[in-house]
Amino acid sequence: MSALHRSSSAPSKNNGGSLPSKELLDDLCSRFVLNVPEEDQQSFERILFLVEYAYWYYEDNSVEKDPTLKSLTLKEFTSLLFNSCDVLRPYVAHIDDIFKDFTSYKYRVPVTGAIILDETYERCVLVKGWKGSSWSFPRGKKSKDEEDHACTIREVLEETGFDVSELLKKEEYIEFIFGQQRVRLYIVAGVKDDTAFAPLTKKEISEIAWHRLDDLQPASNEVITRGVTGLKLYMVAPFLASLKSWISKHPPPVTRRLDVPLKALCVWKAKHNSVGNSSATMESQQASNKPAPENPPPDTGPGKSLRNFKFNASAILQAMEAGFSSS
Incomplete structure (x- = not known):
């Protein structure tokens, strides 16, 4: 991935579409945020990169397969996912600071x-x-x-x-x-x-x-x-x-x-009208297998919210165990 890769901040397309359902958001959260190695759940920098992978999957697959879905900006999608996912919801009050610092962090990664x-x-x-x-x-x-x-x-x-x-x-x-x-x-x-x-x-x-x-x-x-x-x-x-x-x-x-x-x-x-026919499975594998960027130098950047928060890994494990026991 390219990161200065995709533009995630462009205005939304298809503004008349419907927002993703809680079921879809929970599925994306489970697939991209919860079901990852524990080391990728220890900082908000990595959590937000996982959320970004979920966003790309939503835009590349969910929206393409269902034209009634609304195309979102990364910030819009992040807010929806935090509000929907139980383990992310405790941090909704700080979403603006978290997103601002994450954006700043991305521009410090080599x-x-x-x-x-x-x-x-x-x-x-x-x-x-x-x-x-x-x-x-x-x-x-x-x-x-x-x-x-x-x-x-x-x-x-x-x-x-x-x-x-x-x-x-x-x-x-x-x-x-x-x-x-x-x-x-x-x-x-x-x-x-x-x-x-x-x-x-x-x-x-x-x-x-x-x-x-x-x-x-x-x-x-x-x-x-x-x-x-x-x-x-x-x-x-x-x-x-x-x-x-x-x-x-x-x-x-x-x-x-x-x-x-x-x-x-x-x-x-690219032929824009035919690009995106790859299978959802392949796209999921590409996003899931891409490792998170390295940590930034200590005490750099304008904000501190990413460094002040500690992600509740125990809640993730409990959510995963509950999911396994019910399946």
């Missing part, structure tokens, strides 16, 4: 990814998110106890279907700090431009393309948000100068023929 260059080092692979029109290098947030290069291999595979493990060199990367978030991108060079790309996750990536580095240069000296061709590149532009410097010191394996124009190339594009 991010890693890859700058995939073709054999001429003149083009790179960019992905466009499911919502919006911004492009970025394939990347995602680190999971608990995950090494940077391992996160990169996992996230790039999820977003592009391409395994960079054989080409990734741990010492070749560009890193920046944005606010409190560290972003490290490994340079994966020499990939053939006829390589097949296709994301492995649903509703996360809408397009994958080779883009000319020259087209990614800023359109002006003002705040860099767009390239010369009009592409939205606010998460690409900061890395371009360092990338150009790296390329100047590393000759490409293939020299481009000057008489052959090198063009941008779309290699995969």
